[in-house]
Ligand SMILES: Nc1ncnc2c1ncn2[C@@H]1O[C@H](COP(=O)(O)OP(=O)(O)OP(=O)(O)O)[C@@H](O)[C@H]1O
Ligand SMILES: Nc1ncnc2c1ncn2[C@@H]1O[C@H](COP(=O)(O)OP(=O)(O)OP(=O)(O)O)[C@@H](O)[C@H]1O
Ligand code: SF4
Ligand code: SF4
């Protein structure tokens with residue numbers, strides 16, 4: 314059964330430049346205990362999608378223009394803020410892109426976790442501290458009993474990211490959204506964090522949405538992948554299907570541009586051109602200006618996301634059978 | 635062996651901390667050479683001293699001990715003026731193309747500056763001709779020269795950074811994470827560009843990156859650093875195939891694999907990176923090494939040269 318169902322989500326920004334359709338009709342679902350990966354170029358709407366699920370989009374310029382986000386059957390977009398606050402950090406948690414900005418530098422890490430436990434779980438001070446230490450141990454912080462009283466700047470980047478994960482786990486979430494959880498880290502620490510997330514998923518039966526532009530991370534973690542381009546999902550498939558046979562020209566270009574460690578090539582294959590401006594989207598296929606297969610037909614009207622045999626989905630005229 | 639371009643001998647860089655007795659040992663006694671025309675890759679965990687090494691090699695910061703020579707000329711105690719003359723021949727490309735470009739200057743101003751400083755005799759027309767040649771060389775369009783950095787995408791900004799670095803026809807360029815801030819699809823464009831420029835200008839590169847796939851694609855030799863030390867150095871082939879040092883093994887096994895689902899061969903390091911203020915006794919890698927022996931805790935291993943020329947700092951028996 315689906316824990317989360319996002320249907321035709323539209324999150325737009327209204328600025329001096331006009332209306333920016335950052336997320337423009339995105340549909341996907343995440344089953345219980347499964348991992349969905351979201352990949353795509355910088356600015357394609359990955360973070361705005363996850364912020365929408367958390368209902369944390371900046372509403373001074375942003376607006377949820379349509380669609381629904383069903384969590385356990387309940388439409389998040391219709392919840393009063395008070396109800397939403399109960400969900401956030403509790404049943405749905407998020408690890409943000411930059412760990413240092415989401416930890417408060419003036420409080421010890423223990424204090425920050427305990428606060429959240431007292432607020433969401435109604436624990437008293439003593440129980441909260443014990444649980445905080447337990448959480449820090451769970452994410453592999455050595456000497457958690459001592460580290461709990463340290464400040465964020467006393468920890469290394471990898472440890473800070475673990476603390477973030479511990480905080481996100483404080484409310485026993487059913488859904489964890491991890492936005493680029495390892496981008497700031499180097500490979501050996503990245504491997505530790507991914508291993509940790511996998512272990513937690515197995516142990517706690519959480520569902521995870523993992524957002525990254527690193528296809529290697531996706532290959533390792535995700536059951537299913539959604540590839541985003543310019544505010545839309547352009548391809549969705551199981552991770553194996555996608556890596557074995559990418560269909561959308563953008564996905565193919567993305568995969569080709571990564572050097573393969575087991576292969577010698579003279580030059581890297583590139584994906585020429587730039588993503589279209591948020592405020593000046595092509596009216597037809599948004600990838601057309603960079604697509605080597607583009608033909609006038611492609612530029613006429615928006616291309617729908619079509620389901621192929623076996624259930625995978627592609628937004629491309631060439632792939633329609 | 636071809637001509638030595640950069641010769642680094644027993645280089646150390648200690649940064650002071652509030653505790654005088656305990657400086658940050660960012661680079662702790664390293665010796666290596668870079669040969670003319672090669673690309674030397676530098677890899678290692680965050681904080682292991684890669685950027686500091688790059689800056690020391692260019693004499694942008696002063697070493698605590700040791701020497702750096704460029705084409706036989708020792709830089710360390712060079713007079714200011716003599717160093718300035720040398721600057722044009724040695725350049726750096728930084729990680730963050732935005733922070734390293736002055737936001738108030740147009741691309742033309744940014745690229746004209748090196749000529750104005752180093753070639754005061756050049757007239758405006760000549761500078762203009764040079765700048766347009768540079769712009770063309772890095773794949774930007776002529777109309778781009780009157781734009782400001784913020785009007786470019788990350789990949790385009792990095793092209794401006796590259797153009798600036800090659801303005802004075804340098805022989806040697808340090809590239810400090812030149813593509814880390816860029817999207818995967820843009821990374822490939824910039825790497826190809828750097829490769830073309832290398833050929834065209836017969837450059838020598840020191841290429842710092844934490845992306846082991848890109849290092850493999852781009853470099854001839856690789857230097858693996860750990861906590862301010864060189865732990866392994868050799869040809870790309872030897873490093874990637876032999877993986878002699880336990881840290882190199884762990885590092886290379888941690889590259890997320892796209893083509894296969896088998897991650898069982900991955901070596902997971904436990905524990906975090908130790909602090910360069912308080913480095914472990916003996917082998918700096920010993921607290922995380924699964925091969926650690928008694929001697930490793932007491933004695934620091936020296937770099938030993940293997941039959942194929944690879945240098946490895948480890949007490950294990952190996953060939
Ligand atoms: N508060 C905002 N006001 C206006 N535009 C915004 C705002 N937040 C995001 N955007 C725009 O929405 C688009 C999608 O942004 P988003 O942060 O989702 O990208 P992303 O896919 O997460 O990229 P990255 O990989 O760089 O994190 C971008 O063009 C961005 O500039
Ligand atoms: N100016 C400075 N003052 C004090 N310590 C410094 C200074 N510059 C660097 N360090 C320290 O020296 C060590 C090596 O830093 P360096 O920037 O060379 O690492 P790096 O290998 O480039 O890391 P990264 O991959 O994160 O860029 C780090 O512990 C760093 O904190
Ligand atoms: S619809 Fe046309 S332009 Fe768009 S990706 Fe497919 S082939 Fe390319
Ligand atoms: S010297 Fe010892 S501790 Fe260091 S890498 Fe070799 S085996 Fe491991």
Ligand SMILES: [Mg+2]
Pocket residue numbers: 359360361410492
């Ligand atoms: Mg983002």
Ligand SMILES: [Mg+2]
Pocket residue numbers: 684685686
């Ligand atoms: Mg650095």
